[in-house]
Amino acid sequence: MTMRFEVLGPLVMRLDGRDVTPRGARVRRLLAALLVADGVRVTDDRLSELLWNGEGTAARLQLLVHRLRSTLDEADRLVREPDGYRLIASDDELDTAEFERLAASDRGRAALALVRGPAFDGFDGEPFDSARNHARVTQRTVRHRVLRTEIEHVDPAGLIAEIAAAVAADPLDEELVVLHMTALARSGRQADAIDAYFSLRSALADELGIDPGAEIDELHRRLVSGDPLDPTPAPRQLPAATALVGRDAALERLDGLTGPGDTRIAVVSGTAGAGKTALALGWAWRARRHFTDGSLFVDLRGFSGTGPRGAGDVLAGFVRALGYRWSLPGDIEELSALYRSLVHERRMVIVLDNARSVDQVRPLLPGGDGPVVVITSRESLVGLGMHAQAHTEELDPLDLTAAVELIRALVPDEVSRFDAEQLATQCARLPLALQIAARLSATCGQGVARLVAELEAHRNHLDRLDIGDDVRSDVRTVLSWSYEALDPRTRRMFRLLGLLPAQGAPETAVVALVGGDPGQARTDLRSLRRVHLVGLDEHGRYGQHDLLRAYARELAGGGPDSSTEAEARTRLLGYYAAGCADAAAALVPRWGPILRASDAGEPDDAALEAISPAIRVGPFPDAAAAKSWLDDEHAAIADVVGSTGPEADARAIAIVLRLRPYLATQGWLTEARVLFADLLERTTRRDDPLGQATALRLLGAHDAHGIDYVSATRRLTRALDLSRTLGDSTGAAIALNNIAEMERLLGDPARAVELLDEAVQINADTGDVARLGLGHGNLALAHNALGNHEAAEAASRRALEAADRIGSERIRSLGLRAMAEAKLGLGSAAESAGLARTAYELALTLDDVEMEAWSAEVLGRALVAIDALEEAEQMFERAIESSRRGGSLAQLAPALRALATLREVNAPEEATRLLDEARAIGQRLRAGALGPISP
Numbered sequence: 001m002t003m004r005f006e007v008l009g010p011l012v013m014r015l016d017g018r019d020v021t022p023r024g025a026r027v028r029r030l031l032a033a034l035l036v037a038d039g040v041r042v043t044d045d046r047l048s049e050l051l052w053n054g055e056g057t058a059a060r061l062q063l064l065v066h067r068l069r070s071t072l073d074e075a076d077r078l079v080r081e082p083d084g085y086r087l088i089a090s091d092d093e094l095d096t097a098e099f100e101r102l103a104a105s106d107r108g109r110a111a112l113a114l115v116r117g118p119a120f121d122g123f124d125g126e127p128f129d130s131a132r133n134h135a136r137v138t139q140r141t142v143r144h145r146v147l148r149t150e151i152e153h154v155d156p157a158g159l160i161a162e163i164a165a166a167v168a169a170d171p172l173d174e175e176l177v178v179l180h181m182t183a184l185a186r187s188g189r190q191a192d193a194i195d196a197y198f199s200l201r202s203a204l205a206d207e208l209g210i211d212p213g214a215e216i217d218e219l220h221r222r223l224v225s226g227d228p229l230d231p232t233p234a235p236r237q238l239p240a241a242t243a244l245v246g247r248d249a250a251l252e253r254l255d256g257l258t259g260p261g262d263t264r265i266a267v268v269s270g271t272a273g274a275g276k277t278a279l280a281l282g283w284a285w286r287a288r289r290h291f292t293d294g295s296l297f298v299d300l301r302g303f304s305g306t307g308p309r310g311a312g313d314v315l316a317g318f319v320r321a322l323g324y325r326w327s328l329p330g331d332i333e334e335l336s337a338l339y340r341s342l343v344h345e346r347r348m349v350i351v352l353d354n355a356r357s358v359d360q361v362r363p364l365l366p367g368g369d370g371p372v373v374v375i376t377s378r379e380s381l382v383g384l385g386m387h388a389q390a391h392t393e394e395l396d397p398l399d400l401t402a403a404v405e406l407i408r409a410l411v412p413d414e415v416s417r418f419d420a421e422q423l424a425t426q427c428a429r430l431p432l433a434l435q436i437a438a439r440l441s442a443t444c445g446q447g448v449a450r451l452v453a454e455l456e457a458h459r460n461h462l463d464r465l466d467i468g469d470d471v472r473s474d475v476r477t478v479l480s481w482s483y484e485a486l487d488p489r490t491r492r493m494f495r496l497l498g499l500l501p502a503q504g505a506p507e508t509a510v511v512a513l514v515g516g517d518p519g520q521a522r523t524d525l526r527s528l529r530r531v532h533l534v535g536l537d538e539h540g541r542y543g544q545h546d547l548l549r550a551y552a553r554e555l556a557g558g559g560p561d562s563s564t565e566a567e568a569r570t571r572l573l574g575y576y577a578a579g580c581a582d583a584a585a586a587l588v589p590r591w592g593p594i595l596r597a598s599d600a601g602e603p604d605d606a607a608l609e610a611i612s613p614a615i616r617v618g619p620f621p622d623a624a625a626a627k628s629w630l631d632d633e634h635a636a637i638a639d640v641v642g643s644t645g646p647e648a649d650a651r652a653i654a655i656v657l658r659l660r661p662y663l664a665t666q667g668w669l670t671e672a673r674v675l676f677a678d679l680l681e682r683t684t685r686r687d688d689p690l691g692q693a694t695a696l697r698l699l700g701a702h703d704a705h706g707i708d709y710v711s712a713t714r715r716l717t718r719a720l721d722l723s724r725t726l727g728d729s730t731g732a733a734i735a736l737n738n739i740a741e742m743e744r745l746l747g748d749p750a751r752a753v754e755l756l757d758e759a760v761q762i763n764a765d766t767g768d769v770a771r772l773g774l775g776h777g778n779l780a781l782a783h784n785a786l787g788n789h790e791a792a793e794a795a796s797r798r799a800l801e802a803a804d805r806i807g808s809e810r811i812r813s814l815g816l817r818a819m820a821e822a823k824l825g826l827g828s829a830a831e832s833a834g835l836a837r838t839a840y841e842l843a844l845t846l847d848d849v850e851m852e853a854w855s856a857e858v859l860g861r862a863l864v865a866i867d868a869l870e871e872a873e874q875m876f877e878r879a880i881e882s883s884r885r886g887g888s889l890a891q892l893a894p895a896l897r898a899l900a901t902l903r904e905v906n907a908p909e910e911a912t913r914l915l916d917e918a919r920a921i922g923q924r925l926r927a928g929a930l931g932p933i934s935p
Helices: 025-036 044-052 058-071 095-104 108-112 128-150 156-169 174-186 190-207 214-225 248-258 276-286 311-321 332-343 358-364 382-386 400-410 417-426 431-443 447-457 475-484 488-497 507-514 518-530 546-558 562-591 604-609 623-643 646-666 669-685 689-705 709-726 729-745 749-766 769-786 789-806 809-825 829-846 849-865 869-886 889-902 908-930
Strands: 003-006 012-015 078-081 084-087 265-270 295-299 349-355 372-377 391-395
Touching (some): 003 095, 044 084, 095 108, 095 128, 128 174, 174 190, 174 214, 248 265, 248 391, 276 349, 311 332, 400 431, 417 447, 488 507, 562 604, 646 689, 789 809, 809 829, 809 849, 829 849, 889 908
């Protein structure tokens, strides 16, 4: 059953739509007294006073209560409480609550339809008089709002009778008279409108002794002078749109705002200069055919040098633009309600640009399904979802293709693809920076190529990306508005984020960099993420684009905590040192032990003790997890190591040595070169000859991989001599092994065997089983190259025995590959294929790209020998792919030649291309043997 109580007129009580209002006058007055209390207890004494002027008895009151309960759907609605009664009625059951709900949702006409007369009509005295007066004021406000809106959108002649009746009921209401005069004048009844003015003037003088207000006087003047009172034209406030490229997907998503769905609000967020305003305006212009009632636009100055605009100021401007000519409500909520009434059913777009917060935006949100709102902000404004359903569009910098397209659209002269890509990268692909750069290249007459060269010469691009005639065209200033909005603690974090590696870093690394309480650091990081002063990519890495990093570093260099920069770098290096120690512990069984290679490195225990358990990434559950972490972080580690000074030598040296086996198997040549060179510089500075020898060996092996054999020979020879001087027999054996491998690849396997015999003997004497196994494996490869396959088979067996003794999967993979090649040379092709397949599968589990390439190439040759040509072709393709991934030309050339041989018949053109590439590699290999010695 549905109960309803109506008091906006004579009292009515309905049950399932039927009038069940009590008949007795005192029972009705009891019900009215309980309803006017709005769910609050009314005491027995107060009820006696209202019903019998204080002369009632408890028995008489109980009898009335009983009669009232008999008319209700449930007797429990009328609750007996200490010394009084309370009536329970929900908002859905009260016409007063429905009136307020409809009025708040800008359905004022529907709210007014609920009014049947004065509230609590027929009940005199307090509290009914106060309730009646409050309802009258509220209804008058809603009626004014409705009439003001409708007089601009419907035929005013149809409103004259209603307004005249309202004026008759309240002849001193100036605002009603203004509406009456306006409706009369727009209906061609200027004389009647002037008469209405004089009627008000006389009434005010007689009743209150005052004159009409300035607004109605101005309206009278316009009527007398014959000025037209046409409806206000639809506002058209959209500024011109700027060039917009690369945002097609975002535009299509925004098109949904004009579709059949319920979403009429969009939030476009992103970092400073990402093109948020350009997107909002570009879409609004593109969709303007949907907005026949016009557009509103405001720069809320949420992030600016002048401070955010107040909602009251903005609302006043909007209301005036919508044609409202009367005095404005002083209360912000009333002004917001007036604004919502004016735009409720209008087909218009409202652009709220550069918002600071949800609180700033909330009063500016219209109701109804007519207007569409597009909000731009550096803040994500996630809390807006608590107030309205909104589509979110987060803008990243443009992709490279779109950035190039924007440059070419902005620069009148022809721009090469190379120069455009360079400029796009220098500007972090931010539309604002690209527009500034384009104007600089055009107005300064220097062209894009020259501007690119100038930016390349400047360490800080922010110094050049400033036109000078507009603060909004200075990237540094625009970024500063976001920074100045932060609290001091979050500002400090922002400055330190400039020290992160260019590749970004996971949350734990950021927490380590900042130091202090990890929980607070995570909270501050989320705050920076909300205002787009730090990004989060799909891999969970936090980072900043180049211009933002430059600004953060600039602030860190001159800020109050500039002395802590070195401390922050040390904390970040400590984080990675602990991670590398944990990774090395998990990977040693697969890749072999890490030798003592320096007297200056930080011990693993010290690295792990220096890191908080809350941000330590290890220990890793297995080798795969350790390798996965290194895959993600190796480039960042190289960046962080390179950014630290002498104070971090011990820690940096240890990191490089822990990474050595990983870098050797993954083909990370660029990072390896940086780290090995850094190792040589630090060990030299610390007068660590053992570390110097290690660095020289690593750099020499790297040079050999890059076919700079002269430089490799020089470094490896120096390493060998230094190791022998130090009495480091293990180091000497490693240098001999590296030199021998290079000699084999250069085509002198006999010399390789000679050197490897010496290395194997040293390792046997020292009992270094791991290096002994590696030496036997490489010795087997050299014997195979000489055609001594029996000797190669024997050496391979010894390599496999060593691998089994220490559980080294990498040495086992090397031994199997060498054994497979020996068996192939001895004519046991089927056995060779089985061994090579096992070696290849093991290399795959190790993710060792070097071993993958060699094993795949040997397996391919074995498969050819047993006439499994289709699979052989696949293996040669995999060998080529792994060689390219690992950057090894020495591995690539034989795989290319083998594949070319298989395709000579069915694909002669491709075979020729493969052979040409192999010959070119051969020429490079020979040139590398004679090339200049690198510094």
